[in-house]
Amino acid sequence: MGGFPKTQNPKIGDRIAKGSVMARVPLTVETPNSFKLVINAESAGLTPDQFFRLCGDNPDLRLELTARKEIIIMPPFGSESGRRNLKILQQLGSWADTDGTGYAFCTDSGFTLPNGAVRGPDAAWIRRETWEELSREKREKFAPVCPDFVIELRSPSDSVSELQEKMREYIANGASLGWLIDPFDCCVFIYRPGLEPERLERPLSVSGDPPLPGFVLNLPDILQDR
Numbered sequence: 001m002g003g004f005p006k007t008q009n010p011k012i013g014d015r016i017a018k019g020s021v022m023a024r025v026p027l028t029v030e031t032p033n034s035f036k037l038v039i040n041a042e043s044a045g046l047t048p049d050q051f052f053r054l055c056g057d058n059p060d061l062r063l064e065l066t067a068r069k070e071i072i073i074m075p076p077f078g079s080e081s082g083r084r085n086l087k088i089l090q091q092l093g094s095w096a097d098t099d100g101t102g103y104a105f106c107t108d109s110g111f112t113l114p115n116g117a118v119r120g121p122d123a124a125w126i127r128r129e130t131w132e133e134l135s136r137e138k139r140e141k142f143a144p145v146c147p148d149f150v151i152e153l154r155s156p157s158d159s160v161s162e163l164q165e166k167m168r169e170y171i172a173n174g175a176s177l178g179w180l181i182d183p184f185d186c187c188v189f190i191y192r193p194g195l196e197p198e199r200l201e202r203p204l205s206v207s208g209d210p211p212l213p214g215f216v217l218n219l220p221d222i223l224q225d226r
Helices: 048-057 079-099 128-132 136-140 160-172
Strands: 027-031 036-040 062-065 070-074 102-105 123-127 149-153 177-182 187-191 198-201 205-207 216-218
Touching: 048 062, 079 102, 079 123, 079 149, 079 216, 102 128, 123 128, 149 160, 160 177, 160 187
Parallel strands: 149 177
Antiparallel strands: 027 036, 036 070, 062 070, 102 123, 123 149, 177 187, 187 198, 205 216
C-alpha cells in the first residue's frame, strides 16, 4: 500500500512546478495489475521541495517519488485495507508512546530517503535522537531520513514483487527492520540488513526485537478477514 495524499485529479502535469521552468511531464507507464500510474519526471529536474509543493497542490493524490524521479500515482485505500492498517497503527503508536525512545508515523507521512526517493510507508518508527536532530523546517516537509523501522501492508492493488523491491530499498537506505504484511497469503516477510528476507506463515504475532524492544504486533485482526 503506502503513499500519501489521494486523488481523482488527472492534471498532475499542469501543477508539477508552479512558477518554475519545468514542462508538462509525459505519462509513460500504466501498471495494469496494480492499477498504478507512473509518470517519468526525470527530465523535469524535480527537486524535493518541488515534489513537496506538488503534493500540497494535489491533496487528493497518493503520490510517491522513486530514486529514478518517477512519480507513482496510487489508488485510494479500500475499506478493509484501511481497517487492517488502523490495527497496525494503533499497536505501534501505543507501544511508541509507552516506550518513549522514538516516534511512530502514520500512512500519510513522507520521507526523503538518502537515494532521493520520497516514500510513504504504511507505518514507520524513528528513534527520538534521529528525529530531533532534524530542524523543524525539515520535519514539516518530507523529512530527509529513512525510518529505522517500516511496515508495508499489501492491498489488492499492490503486487508482491513491487513491495519486496520497496522493502529492499528501505533496508539499503538505513532501515534496521522492515515488515511486509500480506493478508491475502497470510504471511509476513521480515527484512533486516545483511540477511535474506524471512517468511513467516500464518503467524499470530511478530516481534520487533531488537530494534524495537518489547514491541509485538498481534496479527489475527490483520491477517484474517472479518
